[in-house]
Amino acid sequence: MAEQAGTPRRTPLSRERILRTAIALADTAGIESLSMRNLAQELGVVPMALYKHVANKDELLDAMIDMVVGEIDTSIPDTDWKQAIRGRILSARSALQRHPWAALAIESRNMATPAILGYLDSVVATLRSGGLSADLAHHVMHAMGSRVLGFSQELFDTARDAGRSGPAAAPQPAAMPPEVAARFPHLAEIATAASHDDASVVGSGCDDQFEFEFALDLLLDGIERLQQQGWTSAHR
Amino acid sequence: MAEQAGTPRRTPLSRERILRTAIALADTAGIESLSMRNLAQELGVVPMALYKHVANKDELLDAMIDMVVGEIDTSIPDTDWKQAIRGRILSARSALQRHPWAALAIESRNMATPAILGYLDSVVATLRSGGLSADLAHHVMHAMGSRVLGFSQELFDTARDAGRSGPAAAPQPAAMPPEVAARFPHLAEIATAASHDDASVVGSGCDDQFEFEFALDLLLDGIERLQQQGWTSAHR
DNA sequence: CTTGACAGGTGTACGGCGTACACCTACCGT
DNA sequence: ACGGTAGGTGTACGCCGTACACCTGTCAAG
Numbered sequence: 140m141a142e143q144a145g146t147p148r149r150t151p152l153s154r155e156r157i158l159r160t161a162i163a164l165a166d167t168a169g170i171e172s173l174s175m176r177n178l179a180q181e182l183g184v185v186p187m188a189l190y191k192h193v194a195n196k197d198e199l200l201d202a203m204i205d206m207v208v209g210e211i212d213t214s215i216p217d218t219d220w221k222q223a224i225r226g227r228i229l230s231a232r233s234a235l236q237r238h239p240w241a242a243l244a245i246e247s248r249n250m251a252t253p254a255i256l257g258y259l260d261s262v263v264a265t266l267r268s269g270g271l272s273a274d275l276a277h278h279v280m281h282a283m284g285s286r287v288l289g290f291s292q293e294l295f296d297t298a299r300d301a302g303r304s305g306p307a308a309a310p311q312p313a314a315m316p317p318e319v320a321a322r323f324p325h326l327a328e329i330a331t332a333a334s335h336d337d338a339s340v341v342g343s344g345c346d347d348q349f350e351f352e353f354a355l356d357l358l359l360d361g362i363e364r365l366q367q368q369g370w371t372s373a374h375r
Numbered sequence: 376m377a378e379q380a381g382t383p384r385r386t387p388l389s390r391e392r393i394l395r396t397a398i399a400l401a402d403t404a405g406i407e408s409l410s411m412r413n414l415a416q417e418l419g420v421v422p423m424a425l426y427k428h429v430a431n432k433d434e435l436l437d438a439m440i441d442m443v444v445g446e447i448d449t450s451i452p453d454t455d456w457k458q459a460i461r462g463r464i465l466s467a468r469s470a471l472q473r474h475p476w477a478a479l480a481i482e483s484r485n486m487a488t489p490a491i492l493g494y495l496d497s498v499v500a501t502l503r504s505g506g507l508s509a510d511l512a513h514h515v516m517h518a519m520g521s522r523v524l525g526f527s528q529e530l531f532d533t534a535r536d537a538g539r540s541g542p543a544a545a546p547q548p549a550a551m552p553p554e555v556a557a558r559f560p561h562l563a564e565i566a567t568a569a570s571h572d573d574a575s576v577v578g579s580g581c582d583d584q585f586e587f588e589f590a591l592d593l594l595l596d597g598i599e600r601l602q603q604q605g606w607t608s609a610h611r
Numbered sequence: 612c613t614t615g616a617c618a619g620g621t622g623t624a625c626g627g628c629g630t631a632c633a634c635c636t637a638c639c640g641t
Numbered sequence: 642a643c644g645g646t647a648g649g650t651g652t653a654c655g656c657c658g659t660a661c662a663c664c665t666g667t668c669a670a671g
Binding site for chain 1 (some may be wrong): 483492495496497500508512514527558561562566581586594596598601
């Protein structure tokens with residue numbers, strides 16, 4: 140229908156389309172190659188055209204973040220608070236894994252898009268309705284830190300670089316070159332420790348999902364214990 | 376001595392001097408205003424001069440990170456592992472607080488300067504000598520994540536923006552504007568919860584140091600419990 | 612049917628960035 | 642005396658974000 144050959148007239152550009160293209164670009168090519176010029180080209184449009192729909196690059200990034208945060212499943216199961224929180228956080232994690240650039244982007248912002256605030260608020264609500272005091276809930280949010288948004292926060296982050304065009308993006312830097320292992324013997328020791336009896340692990344060795352849940356449960360169990368023994372700020 | 380007036384000939388530039396100036400600049404003006412051109416000017420030198428001492432900006436950043444990590448006190452007290460780790464991490468935290476740009480810089484790097492590896496290795500060594508299995512030590516390192524480097528990782532990060540020239544850098548955004556509080560009632564509730572009986576807190580209300588130690592102890596206590604009950608990877 | 616406002620895409624230009632590359636110059640060991 | 646070399650300089654390129662003036666198609670009011 141319509142659309143003669145003369146002027147190809149792409150679908151007419153809109154904030155929505157810009158955001159989706161930007162996210163797709165960041166997902167596949169890495170956040171560092173998301174420039175206004177790049178993005179415009181992807182949309183078949185001149186760079187300045189974007190500014191009719193977003194204020195500037197920072198606002199664009201904020202909007203992208205909000206869209207990712209919006210992917211987090213916050214449907215509330217009526218189990219106990221611990222399971223509810225656990226589920227929410229694991230959902231957050233999977234959203235952030237679909238968009239590896241998002242974690243760093245969120246941290247770089249001084250803070251708090253409305254979507255993030257809304258999500259945090261819902262988490263706090265769950266804690267409170269689970270019987271935690273406002274005080275304890277406060278400390279818990281700090282303790283969870285960005286983990287509540289699903290950040291693996293690993294330091295040795297395997298995902299981060301993301302991108303690559305091909306489907307196989309090099310499985311891993313492969314264990315550890317021996318001269319490095321020699322200089323850091325204890326790291327070398329534990330690097331191989333966890334993969335010993337587990338078949339699901341292929342690369343240099345650790346199951347990110349397991350590690351994430353290990354830490355998460357460590358925190359959740361500790362929190363539950365505090366709650367059960369009626370924690371108050373009797374410290375300091 | 377020497378140094379006539381004709382050519383002011385600043386102290387002759389060196390990798391050391393570049394690094395120190397770069398760190399000072401990042402500390403006081405913020406990492407985003409550390410450019411090669413800026414830094415060169417600060418040193419009274421033309422930008423390209425820097426490249427005789429550092430390979431490029433990335434290498435410069437890595438070296439800056441290494442210098443900050445080098446500030447972490449790793450002297451080993453012969454108390455138990457838990458106290459040793461605790462002390463190390465709190466020292467890391469104070470180093471990172473002196474250089475607010477460092478946390479983000481470290482996370483942006485795909486990973487691991489030698490100094491960081493060395494530090495991590497020493498932490499693992501302490502865990503192992505405290506009797507933790509290699510396996511458990513591995514998971515513990517993941518669970519601690521970047522907290523082992525003293526990251527507050529707060530999400531609502533009060534420090535980050537850093538810089539400012541004057542001594543008073545605005546104490547805090549002041550609690551929460553009421554229309555925001557209305558939209559996020561649970562956040563509003565806990566935002567004020569923790570400051571109730573504590574005089575040491577002035578701003579909008581939380582004692583970062585306390586929160587950090589709260590989370591740290593939650594993790595350490597949980598780990599100790601696992602160790603005491605002889606944890607093995609009997610999960611999954 | 613004319614008109615004029617306005618939303619949305621365009622073109623040009625500016626200042627800043629990292630850094631490649633050719634150069635110059637002062638010093639040093641032979 | 643001299644050639645090499647370490648270290649500072651100058652110019653230039655291609656990228657970035659974006660200010661600002663401009664054009665063009667659409668549509669409502671006269």
